[in-house]
Amino acid sequence: MSTAAVGLLAGMALGFAGYFGGFWAFLLVLVLGVLGLVIGRLLEGDLSVDDLLHPRSGDRRR
16 A cells, blocks of 8 residues: 555544544544554564664764
8 A cells, every 4th residue: 555545544534533523532543543653663673662762863973
């Protein structure tokens, strides 16, 4: 599935949650979506826990 299709589905899910459930449902869907994204990236190996705990700012290398 392309990135555009995933973005479209995520936007539609947030839109439905906001319309039918209100602001708190929108926020809940948003938070759970981000959490799912992070867990998925961790399981695929695109992201490591060390990257989350110690983010790099800029290209400063020692």
